[in-house]
Amino acid sequence: MMDRRAFIGTMTGGLLAAPLAAESQPAGKVTRIGFLSPSSPSNVRNPLRLDALRQGLREQGYVEGQNIAIESRWAEGKYDRLPGLAVELVRLKVDVIVTYAAPAIQAVKQATGTIPIVMAGVIDPVATGFVASLARPGGNITGLSLMAAEPVAKQLEILKEAVPKVSRVAVLGNPANVGTAPQLQYAQDAARALGMRLQPLEVRSPVAINAAFTVMLLIGAVAAQEERGGMMMRRMPMMGWPGMVVLWIFWILLLILMVLAILWLVKQLRK
Numbered sequence: 001m002m003d004r005r006a007f008i009g010t011m012t013g014g015l016l017a018a019p020l021a022a023e024s025q026p027a028g029k030v031t032r033i034g035f036l037s038p039s040s041p042s043n044v045r046n047p048l049r050l051d052a053l054r055q056g057l058r059e060q061g062y063v064e065g066q067n068i069a070i071e072s073r074w075a076e077g078k079y080d081r082l083p084g085l086a087v088e089l090v091r092l093k094v095d096v097i098v099t100y101a102a103p104a105i106q107a108v109k110q111a112t113g114t115i116p117i118v119m120a121g122v123i124d125p126v127a128t129g130f131v132a133s134l135a136r137p138g139g140n141i142t143g144l145s146l147m148a149a150e151p152v153a154k155q156l157e158i159l160k161e162a163v164p165k166v167s168r169v170a171v172l173g174n175p176a177n178v179g180t181a182p183q184l185q186y187a188q189d190a191a192r193a194l195g196m197r198l199q200p201l202e203v204r205s206p207v208a209i210n211a212a213f214t215v216m217l218l219i220g221a222v223a224a225q226e227e228r229g230g231m232m233m234r235r236m237p238m239m240g241w242p243g244m245v246v247l248w249i250f251w252i253l254l255l256i257l258m259v260l261a262i263l264w265l266v267k268q269l270r271k
Contacts, residue, residue, distance in 0.1 A: 031062070034089035034097040034115075035072045038082060038104045053098065075104070079176050082107035090115060102128055102179030109141065119143035127182035152183060153190035160194050170199040170216045172209070 035053070039046055050072075054064055062068045071092055073085040086107040089097055099108050100121035108117050109130060117140055122130060125145050131137035134145065160166060171187055173180040184200060191198040201212045 029067075031068045031096075032092065032094040033057075033068055033070045034092065034094035035070055036075075036082070036085055036089060036097060036099040036104050036108060037072070038075045038077065038079065038101050040076045041072070041074050049100070079103045083110065086111035101177075103177050105130055105141075106178055109139075113140060115140065117141045117143070122146065123179040124182040127185075128178045152186040153193075156187065156190045156194055156196065160196070166196060168197045168199055170201055170212075172201050172203045172212050174204055175202055176204060 035050070037046060037049075041047075050070075054070075057063070057068065064070055071089060071094055073089060075081040075085060082104050086097075086104075089108075090112045094115065096116045096118060097108050097112070098118045098120075099105055100119065102122050105117070105119045105122055105125075106128070119125070119130065119141060120143055122128060122143070123146050125131045125137070125141075125143075126133060130141055131139065156169065159169070169187075169191055171184060173184060175181075184198075188198050199216075201215060203209055203212050
């Protein structure tokens with residue numbers, strides 16, 4: 001069975017061949033492809049994405065080092081770097097830009113209205129405003145959509161079957177990712193139909209994840225953590241008042257220790 005990332009990469013390569021062919025480049029000219037990633041080249045998934053993209057292009061007659069060149073830019077997980085990297089690719093005058101995930105797609109869309117954009121890994125391109133409709137996208141964007149409404153509903157159904165008495169579900173999401181809002185709406189609709197209450201929790205950085213799980217412990221929720229268009233279901237234990245008191249005492253003591261450590265360090269520096 002073909003890996004999902006390889007399938008998406010190969011499909012993206014096929015889609016990319018259309019705008020490249022439309023350019024009608026003269027013989028001997030090397031076409032420049034911009035690749036923008038919100039992640040890091042050290043991420044184990046990214047070599048698979050790029051290899052699949054190269055394979056898809058190669059099947060269409062485009063070979064890196066012969067008639068195409070790929071300019072890669074990486075945001076290293078920092079969304080605020082994406083607009084600058086997108087502008088950088090535009091200034092390089094690449095012939096087409098390939099990108100994935102809503103924050104990167106949004107950055108490229110804002111950077112250019114003329115260079116063709118091929119996107120992948122977006123939850124709902126209509127709800128996020130990337131295209132006018134699936135049938136007639138308009139503008140300079142084409143690509144693949146995940147449209148994850150059905151999988152989200154199914155995940156919650158499975159959770160309900162596994163934990164029949166579940167009444168509250170926590171969903172972790174980054175509001176800086178424009179793809180979070182439509183998926184949250186899908187989850188809310190599905191939870192309502194199943195008689196469950198959804199508890200959205202904002203997670204804007206890796207540091208905030210621990211705090212979010214502490215909140216889940218306090219409210220006694222079953223957690224559904226959003227991760228790049230999917231959800232990971234985790235059962236959190238219910239806590240009574242004794243457990244909550246112990247947890248708060250722990251955090252207060254930890255805070256006191258941190259303050260004492262800082263005061264000691266300041267005293268040492270003044271010597």
